[in-house]
């Protein structure tokens with residue numbers, strides 16, 4: 001088969017890496033890809049939002065399957081464009097990707113179908129939001145309705161902060177139209193867990209759980225980022241939590257989407273808060289998480305192309321999804337200063353140390369090739385993943401592997417995978 005992956009980050013590198021192990025994959029393309037991906041796939045210089053050019057490419061090159069990585073093209077309807085042209089594609093249609101594309105939609109869905117989530121109100125204008133905030137309890141959470149690069153969530157400790165937040169989102173439009181509508185939500189406390197799943201419209205099969213480290217600095221300090229690392233399995237995702245979520249969250253979400261005429265095919269990512277009163281959904285994503293994918297796929301035993309096809313064909317019930325017993329830890333190597341100001345274009349050395357390893361992997365997030373050298377080209381640069389028999393061993397192996405590569409403004413957290421916090 002000829003397979004095209006759309007996207008250019010660490011998630012797409014992990015996807016390409018996993019697809020390359022498939023018996024079915026003869027040739028892989030990636031649009032636009034990055035320096036690491038180009039070792040496994042032919043990179044094509046087409047942007048993820050240029051749907052017609054991507055579909056033209058798929059038609060001209062007789063692509064058998066296209067896999068969409070990022071949220072923006074999914075939410076904007078890339079799958080519908082491919083399907084209209086008779087092209088086989090993995091991912092939810094626009095009417096289902098709204099599960100991620102609109103937080104107001106997903107909250108209303110959860111309320112209607114009684115799926116546990118934080119109490120909330122939706123506002124379409126700043127005046128009503130502010131008057132609600134006058135008598136609300138604090139802390140409180142404000143969320144831009146639409147996609148905001150993972151940055152549209154504000155946790156406000158005081159009324160003053162919250163009013164300022166409403167102005168930022170709705171009046172100053174910090175995230176453009178994404179903040180025209182906002183969700184104001186009860187603040188939840190607990191440990192967070194990320195759970196990825198494959199869905200074929202009716203059946204849901206869960207991948208391994210993961211824990212994400214979103215803050216830039218050790219001890220969960222500093223600004224929110226796209227993610228500074230991960231561990232899988234999530235140490236707090238117990239059997240009881242799993243049973244609760246299977247009963248009250250996962251299948252109910254798939255059934256709710258189907259009942260709304262929004263059949264979901266693809267990956268649903270459940271962002272959960274494990275509260276004292278049980279697990280609650282913080283958010284849904286309609287795609288693989290980044291960097292969760294970098295810890296989950298190395299543990300997956302199945303041929304991923306078989307699973308993609310089963311989701312498209314509605315035969316996921318016949319797939320026995322299997323994950324290795326080992327733990328995986330991913331440490332993100334970022335450019336110092338991320339997520340604020342940082343420099344790019346630094347030469348990366350030592351990447352050859354990962355050649356032919358099957359215990360540790362280097363997934364490229366923000367890199368490019370220039371004059372035969374590999375340079376940093378983003379805030380998050382590389383994701384270093386390692387496996388281990390125990391979480392401690394995986395963590396040790398991952399941090400050892402971070403030493404294999406060097407670039408001048410290399411920055412990482414040092415507490416990824418520590419279980420005592």
Ligand code: AMP
Pocket residue numbers: 118141143150153155185186187188189192214271282283
């Ligand atoms: P989201 O994009 O909705 O997952 O939010 C991003 C992050 O904000 C989450 O991973 C949580 O750390 C935090 N967050 C979101 N909603 C809440 C909430 N209701 N209570 C506490 N923290 C939250």
